[in-house]
Amino acid sequence: MPAPLRVLFAAGHCGEWQIDSISSVIGDSLPGAARLSVRTSDESCAPASEDAAPAWILAGTTSNLRYTTGTEAGALKARQEGLGRPAATRAALIPIRKTQAWWDLAQDERRAIFEERSRHIGIGLDYLPAVARRLHHARELGEPFDFLTWFEYAPEHAAAFEHMVDKLRRTEEWQYVEREVDIRLRA
Amino acid sequence: MPAPLRVLFAAGHCGEWQIDSISSVIGDSLPGAARLSVRTSDESCAPASEDAAPAWILAGTTSNLRYTTGTEAGALKARQEGLGRPAATRAALIPIRKTQAWWDLAQDERRAIFEERSRHIGIGLDYLPAVARRLHHARELGEPFDFLTWFEYAPEHAAAFEHMVDKLRRTEEWQYVEREVDIRLRA
Numbered sequence: 431m432p433a434p435l436r437v438l439f440a441a442g443h444c445g446e447w448q449i450d451s452i453s454s455v456i457g458d459s460l461p462g463a464a465r466l467s468v469r470t471s472d473e474s475c476a477p478a479s480e481d482a483a484p485a486w487i488l489a490g491t492t493s494n495l496r497y498t499t500g501t502e503a504g505a506l507k508a509r510q511e512g513l514g515r516p517a518a519t520r521a522a523l524i525p526i527r528k529t530q531a532w533w534d535l536a537q538d539e540r541r542a543i544f545e546e547r548s549r550h551i552g553i554g555l556d557y558l559p560a561v562a563r564r565l566h567h568a569r570e571l572g573e574p575f576d577f578l579t580w581f582e583y584a585p586e587h588a589a590a591f592e593h594m595v596d597k598l599r600r601t602e603e604w605q606y607v608e609r610e611v612d613i614r615l616r617a
Numbered sequence: 618m619p620a621p622l623r624v625l626f627a628a629g630h631c632g633e634w635q636i637d638s639i640s641s642v643i644g645d646s647l648p649g650a651a652r653l654s655v656r657t658s659d660e661s662c663a664p665a666s667e668d669a670a671p672a673w674i675l676a677g678t679t680s681n682l683r684y685t686t687g688t689e690a691g692a693l694k695a696r697q698e699g700l701g702r703p704a705a706t707r708a709a710l711i712p713i714r715k716t717q718a719w720w721d722l723a724q725d726e727r728r729a730i731f732e733e734r735s736r737h738i739g740i741g742l743d744y745l746p747a748v749a750r751r752l753h754h755a756r757e758l759g760e761p762f763d764f765l766t767w768f769e770y771a772p773e774h775a776a777a778f779e780h781m782v783d784k785l786r787r788t789e790e791w792q793y794v795e796r797e798v799d800i801r802l803r804a
Contacts, residue, residue, distance in 0.1 A: 433717075433720075434756060434757050434759070436759065471759075491757040491759075493756070493757055494720045494721075494727075495723050495724050496683070496724060497724050498723055498724055499723050499724060499725040499726075500722075500723040500725060500726050502723070503723045530620075533620075533681045534681075535687075536682050536685055536686050536687040536689070536690045537682050537683060537684055537685055537686060537728075538686040538687060539686075539687050541724075567757055569621060569680070570621050570678040570680055570754055570757055570758070571757070571758070572621070572623065572658075572678075
């Protein structure tokens with residue numbers, strides 16, 4: 431867990447990723463755009479986007495583990511690969527906002543739904559190392575979403591990625607999702 | 618748990634709280650100042666501070682429970698009182714930063730240190746309702762501290778407050794604190 435990394439996702443005319451689709455899963459979608467720029471705060475000289483008029487910008491930061499146990503973290507670490515693999519030319523950005531009812535739950539109540547009953551960590555583990563991911567927290571930044579999850583995978587794992595998101599969306603945890611947008615991209 | 622509330626603590630010439638002392642507990646202190654202004658983002662027309670040249674400003678946001686179980690949350694809720702009680706004319710602002718080693722731990726490992734071995738929630742509960750508190754998270758905001766805890770109590774509970782912070786500082790959890798400043802105030 432390095433120190434929190436602030437990441438800006440700017441959709442518009444510029445950016446290293448081509449946007450294939452922007453779909454609403456639950457609630458309002460986001461405006462359409464041609465390309466997406468992903469900028470981290472350690473790129474000290476890069477502007478948020480080269481785009482003079484981005485369609486939208488979403489901000490998030492990486493953080494510490496919130497539910498994962500030491501045993502689970504060890505299993506994930508043994509299998510996961512990092513972002514930026516040359517073969518991983520497909521990506522997805524999935525912004526999610528959870529309900530007030532979710533945030534009103536205590537830590538043990540959220541953990542029970544998240545993993546004991548929904549197997550969120552277990553499902554993700556089944557798709558490693560094919561699908562690489564980075565989770566960004568946005569709720570405390572005053573952003574419209576609580577989480578921005580970024581996924582990267584090779585074209586031959588596109589079907590596996592669909593299975594994974596489909597499984598997650600049928601869990602008890604997803605009953606607490608009140609807004610979800612699914613943005614698909616290619617390098 | 619209402620939605621995250623952004624709070625700015627601005628020290629300088631103005632503000633509703635008089636600063637009695639600013640002491641370093643661990644690591645660097647903060648610059649001295651006469652008064653402290655506490656502003657929340659729901660005070661839409663109030664500036665961060667009326668002070669043209671604040672000595673320092675610290676920002677944080679409230680958030681969801683990170684370690685507290687449902688049972689513990691119920692016990693806290695039954696005993697705690699809110700901020701702003703007329704008799705609570707003493708306050709403390711205690712900014713803390715934890716070590717990278719703390720943030721590298723998984724959720725269950727941090728919980729075990731925090732409560733099973735350090736009784737952080739249990740110690741706080743022993744001083745309710747005398748000491749009211751509000752925790753603000755700052756790590757993901759890129760701030761110099763991870764947490765800003767704000768306490769309010771009546772003058773007759775000042776000794777109890779000292780006992781509480783002394784107990785907490787002798788726990789295993791505090792071995793993971795790398796910077797702590799203790800600011801005492803009066804209305």
